[in-house]
Amino acid sequence: MELQDTTVLLTGATGGIGVALVATLVARGAHVLAVARDAARLSALARAHPAGAVTPFAADLTEAVDRAALLARVRTLVPSPSVLLLAHARPAFGLFPTQDDAELAALVETNLIAPMQLIRGLLPVLQSHPQAAVVAIGSTFGSLAFPGFSAYSACKFGLRGLIEGLGREYADTPVRFQYLAPRATNTAFNSPAVNALNHALGTRVDAPAAVAETLVRAIEHGTRRRQLGWPEALFARLNGVMPALVDRSLARQLPLIRHHAGGFASAAFQEHRHDPLAL
Ligand SMILES: NC(=O)c1ccc[n+]([C@@H]2O[C@H](COP(=O)([O-])OP(=O)(O)OC[C@H]3O[C@@H](n4cnc5c(N)ncnc54)[C@H](OP(=O)(O)O)[C@@H]3O)[C@@H](O)[C@H]2O)c1
Known part of the structure; x- marks a missing residue:
């Protein structure tokens, strides 16, 4: 897909990967409708680019009224967006019993x-465009669920399933569905505890600008599925065909992961541990 003169609706535009995506898309000649909650950061982002290249739109995407306002704004844009690039997310690192109902919801x-x-x-x-794309930014954890990230992994597995299903449901339309998964990337998404875990595990961490360039190329090429990074791409595939192998490998890392995720000493865990009926 040629991005020159298209409009891209980008969520998570003020994030570490989002800011790099905006710069890469604007360099390709695209116009970006940039969405996030923090209006001040969005305005600063728009000011950092040539006038008119970035339209800021503040919205909490979990709020129906904000989503409706965003769709109303979309209808006023010429050209209207032909790419929906979903790059917002909420992080969640921690042992499962410590994540309460509000956090999971x-x-x-x-x-x-x-x-x-x-x-x-x-x-x-x-669908009103001759060529269009829905691009979801996934994660390695959308193909390989990781201890300490179980609920987050569940969301990314779900996102991958959604995009795969829709890609098949809309196979005979101009809309392409792409699921593109970065590996660990150096942004504020990762808390100090996650950074410490990545360091302890020897996990490679990519620079957001390099990730954005790879993602935008994948959009241009129409790549349906892509896991960034090696050996992550291998492990993600391996998990699909031989999950028991990955189970064994991660079991060896478990004490380290538990240590960084807060350990088993939390009050919530101790309560659940001694009460087999506790939910
Ligand atoms: N960083 C990594 O290591 C890594 C690795 C693999 C995959 N990913 C994925 O890559 C994508 C981008 O991650 P990132 O590192 O750029 O994250 P980030 O720096 O934390 O940015 C998150 C973005 O999402 C926005 N956002 C969060 N909740 C929102 C809501 N309810 N409504 C609207 N906007 C919301 C934030 O802006 P506001 O707070 O202003 O709303 C921000 O722009 C995510 O899908 C993430 O899962 C990241």
Whole structure:
């Protein structure tokens, strides 16, 4: 897909990967409708680019009223967006019993339900173009669920399933569905605890600008599925065909992961441990 003179609706535009995506897309001649919650950061982002290249739009994507306002704004844009690039997400690192109902609900609302609602709302606009794309930014953890990231992994697995299903459902339309998964990337998404874990595990961490360039190339080439990084791409595939092998490998890392995720000493865990009926 040629990005010159297209409009891209980008969520998570003020994030570490989002800011790099905006710069890469603008360099390709695209116009970006940049979405995030923080209006001040969005305005600063727009000011950092040539006038008119970036249109800021503040919205909490978990709020119906904000999504409706965003879709209303989309209808006023000429040209309307032909690419929906979903790059917002809520992080969640920690042992599962420490994540309460509100946290789990916010995680699923942000990382899975909001993408579903946005895609459904934008499909009529996308279908009005001869070529269009829905691009979801996934994660290695969307193919290989990781201890300490179980609920987050569940959302990314769900996102991957959503994009795969829609790609098949819309196979005979001009709308292409792409699931592109970065590996660990150096952004504020990762808390100090995650950075410490990555360091301890020897996980490679990519620079956001390099990730953005790879993602934009994948959009241009129409790549349906892509896991960035080696050996992550191998492990993600291996997990699909021989999950028991990955189980064994991760079991060896478990003490280290538990240590960085807060350990088993949390009060919530101790309660659940001694009460087999506790949910
Ligand atoms: N960084 C990594 O290591 C890594 C690795 C693999 C995959 N990923 C994926 O890459 C994508 C981008 O990650 P990142 O590192 O750029 O994250 P980030 O720096 O934390 O940025 C997250 C972005 O999402 C926005 N956002 C969060 N909740 C929102 C909501 N309810 N409504 C609207 N906007 C919301 C944030 O802006 P506001 O706070 O202003 O709303 C921000 O622009 C995510 O899908 C993430 O899962 C990241």
